Amino acid sequence: MNGRGAPSHSGFAPQQDNAYWADSFDASTDWFTPVEPTKQHTVVGVLDTPEAEQQTWFSDEHPSLPPGSLDITAADVYEALGPDAEDMLATAEIDVDEVIALLNAETVILPPLDFTELEPEGQPGLQPQAAQAEAITAWKRRFLKGAVAGVLLSLTGTGSAAAAMDKSVTVEVDGKEQTVSTYDDTVGEVLEDQGINVGPHDALSPSPQAELDHGDKITLDRGRLLKLNIDGEVREEWVRSGSVGQALSALNVDTEGAWLSADRSMAVPEDGMELKVRTQKDITVVDGAGEPKQLTTHAANIDELVKELNLNLGPHDKVTPGGDAKVVNGVQVDIDRISSKVVSLTSQIEPPVKEIVDPNMFKGEEKVVEPGKPGEKIQFTRITTVNGDEDGREVVDEKVTKQAEPKVVRVGGKEPPNSGVWDKLVQCEATGNWSANSGNGYYGGLQFDKQTWDAYGGDQYAEYPHQASREQQIAVAEKVRDARGGYGAWPSCSSKLGLS
Numbered sequence: 001m002n003g004r005g006a007p008s009h010s011g012f013a014p015q016q017d018n019a020y021w022a023d024s025f026d027a028s029t030d031w032f033t034p035v036e037p038t039k040q041h042t043v044v045g046v047l048d049t050p051e052a053e054q055q056t057w058f059s060d061e062h063p064s065l066p067p068g069s070l071d072i073t074a075a076d077v078y079e080a081l082g083p084d085a086e087d088m089l090a091t092a093e094i095d096v097d098e099v100i101a102l103l104n105a106e107t108v109i110l111p112p113l114d115f116t117e118l119e120p121e122g123q124p125g126l127q128p129q130a131a132q133a134e135a136i137t138a139w140k141r142r143f144l145k146g147a148v149a150g151v152l153l154s155l156t157g158t159g160s161a162a163a164a165m166d167k168s169v170t171v172e173v174d175g176k177e178q179t180v181s182t183y184d185d186t187v188g189e190v191l192e193d194q195g196i197n198v199g200p201h202d203a204l205s206p207s208p209q210a211e212l213d214h215g216d217k218i219t220l221d222r223g224r225l226l227k228l229n230i231d232g233e234v235r236e237e238w239v240r241s242g243s244v245g246q247a248l249s250a251l252n253v254d255t256e257g258a259w260l261s262a263d264r265s266m267a268v269p270e271d272g273m274e275l276k277v278r279t280q281k282d283i284t285v286v287d288g289a290g291e292p293k294q295l296t297t298h299a300a301n302i303d304e305l306v307k308e309l310n311l312n313l314g315p316h317d318k319v320t321p322g323g324d325a326k327v328v329n330g331v332q333v334d335i336d337r338i339s340s341k342v343v344s345l346t347s348q349i350e351p352p353v354k355e356i357v358d359p360n361m362f363k364g365e366e367k368v369v370e371p372g373k374p375g376e377k378i379q380f381t382r383i384t385t386v387n388g389d390e391d392g393r394e395v396v397d398e399k400v401t402k403q404a405e406p407k408v409v410r411v412g413g414k415e416p417p418n419s420g421v422w423d424k425l426v427q428c429e430a431t432g433n434w435s436a437n438s439g440n441g442y443y444g445g446l447q448f449d450k451q452t453w454d455a456y457g458g459d460q461y462a463e464y465p466h467q468a469s470r471e472q473q474i475a476v477a478e479k480v481r482d483a484r485g486g487y488g489a490w491p492s493c494s495s496k497l498g499l500s
Contacts, residue, residue, distance in 0.1 A: 072100050167214040171196070174222055174241040174270070185211050187218050199223060201238040225272035228253070231279055231300040232326065243267055244275060253277060259298040278304075281329040285309070288337035289387040299327050314339065340384040342396060349375035349400065351407040361412030362471040368409050375404030421499065422446070422474045428493035434473060437466045444468065446477050446490070456480055 074096045078085045089095060169190060170179050184190045188208030191198065198204050201223025212218075221240040226247055228235050239247040245264035248255050255264075257280035262273070278298035283305075286292045299305035303323045306313065313319070316338040321331075351372030361367070380397040383390060423432075426445035430436035434445035442449055444465030448458065453465045456479040461472040468476075480489050487494035494500070 074100065167212065167216075169212055169215070170217040171220070172217060173220045182212075187212060190218060191220070196220065201225075203240055222270055224268045224270060226251075226268060227272065227274040228277065229275070230277045239268060241268065241270075248277070254279070256280070281327055281331070283327060283330070284332040285335070286332065287311075287335045292332075297327060301326055302333065305333065311335065316340070336386055337388075338384065338386050338391075340382050342380055342382045345379050345381050346401075347377055347379055349377055349402075349404045351375075351404045354406040354408045356408060356410045357413040358410045359413045361410065362414050362469075362475070363412045364471070365412035365469065366409050368407065370406070370408035372407030373405040375400065376402040421497075422477060424497055425487070425490055425493055425499075428496060429490060434470045435466045437464070444473050445470070446473055448473070448476065452480065452489075456483070 077096050077099050081088050089099070166181050166183060168179055168181050170177055171190065171194060172178075173196065180190065180194060182190050182193060184193060186208065187204070187206050187210045190212065191208070198208065198220065199222065203219075203221040203223070205219045206216075223238045223240065224247075226237045226239050228237060228251075230253065237247075237251055239250060242250075243264060244260065244262050244266050245255075247268050248264075255277060259276075259278040259280075261276035278300055281297055281299075283295055283297055284292050285295055295309075297305055297308055299308050301323070302319055302321060302325050305327055306319065306323075313335075314337065318336040318338060320334045320336070327333075351374055353372075355366075356369065358367075377398050377400045379395050380399075382394045382396050384392045384394075422445075426432055426434060429447045430445045432445070436445060436447070437443055443453070446465070448465040450464065453459065453476060456476045458465060458468065458472070458476040461476075462468040465473055465476070481487060487499040490499075
């Protein structure tokens with residue numbers, strides 16, 4: 001700057017403001033105090049770094065920093081003072097070069113620099129130049145304001161310079177406001193100074209990089225983890241500060257008529273919460289043999305419904321659908337009331353059959369000799385009913401009270417004759433009908449007359465041939481054939497069949 005005219009820094013553009021920049025300063029509350037140059041010996045603190053991996057671009061004065069990186073420039077001073085820099089310097093009757101000289105003369109204490117976080121893993125003492133440059137720039141921007149203010153304060157004896165550089169902003173976190181005074185330029189710097197961290201699910205306005213002016217407001221709405229259980233379906237959602245009802249509305253959860261595990265007006269805690277929502281459903285319940293009932297429920301599944309309706313289920317009762325099935329709007333729930341009891345029932349025992357083989361009878365023939373007598377027993381029977389109607393019976397035990405007498409049956413033991421030829425004859429004589437009785441005086445499949453039938457022993461089987469079995473008719477026919485020397489007793493059909 002030349003005298004008290006325009007600053008020599010080419011990037012500075014003075015702003016016109018008719019208001020005096022220090023009018024609002026209150027010296028009684030300002031925290032700056034005049035610096036006593038003769039009593040202070042100040043340096044910029046630099047944290048020690050390991051000797052290994054030292055770089056050639058380190059400064060001789062400060063081995064951990066690039067050469068010239070700590071030099072205070074005119075641009076640094078103008079950035080620290082802001083748009084009222086020219087007025088501040090004029091009030092203090094000092095130009096920018098004199099401010100830089102005082103700062104470089106170690107008249108002000110500046111906080112130490114810590115670059116250890118920038119060191120690559122396994123390479124202590126080595127930091128990227130770009131990262132160091134960014135860190136130095138941020139350091140200058142944040143702490144040089146206080147240093148420049150201290151210099152101006154020590155020269156003027158008033159706090160007007162500090163007041164001009166200071167700004168008042170409002171910080172609102174989850175609806176709670178506080179007003180802070182700061183020299184910081186951005187939202188992120190103010191929050192860091194206040195020890196306020198911004199999480200990945202928080203809502204911050206303006207952004208951390210946004211620059212601040214006096215009177216600006218920072219709003220931070222912290223995210224809360226809401227673990228929702230809607231009718232048994234579990235999901236996690238992040239919501240902002242507010243009530244349970246507001247959170248559900250923001251998530252588009254339909255809660256009309258629903259049951260909630262927490263009051264709708266309850267604030268969602270900062271550390272989150274679990275919330276159960278049971279929606280309202282209209283259902284039909286058929287209990288046993290009763291009439292269907294239309295009900296409204298908040299149950300998520302059948303088990304919850306049974307508890308909600310206080311249903312007294314027996315050990316064998318059945319609910320359809322099953323216990324873990326979801327309850328949805330319009331579903332019908334059927335309750336089968338199942339019971340059983342054991343009763344004593346008397347029943348008959350069929351006579352056992354005793355067979356006697358008769359060698360004179362053909363196999364397949366039988367004759368009852370003794371009919372026998374049935375016995376009696378008591379059966380212990382379990383009778384099962386479903387909704388009052390019998391569904392089944394099961395004998396679980398029994399006791400015989402009267403023994404049955406056996407039935408005696410004579411059964412044939414003689415092999416029947418070869419019947420192939422006789423079947424052909426019957427087909428020709430009586431169209432295959434062994435019980436034929438046309439009323440013409442000939443009977444049975446082989447058309448015996450009564451006289452022949454009796455003469456060859458047929459009456460031992462039956463009174464008439466058509467009343468005897470196929471095998472019995474064949475037995476009599478074989479006797480006739482053997483006595484007459486062939487099939488001549490059936491002349492027409494034997495001729496057709498070529499029998500002699």
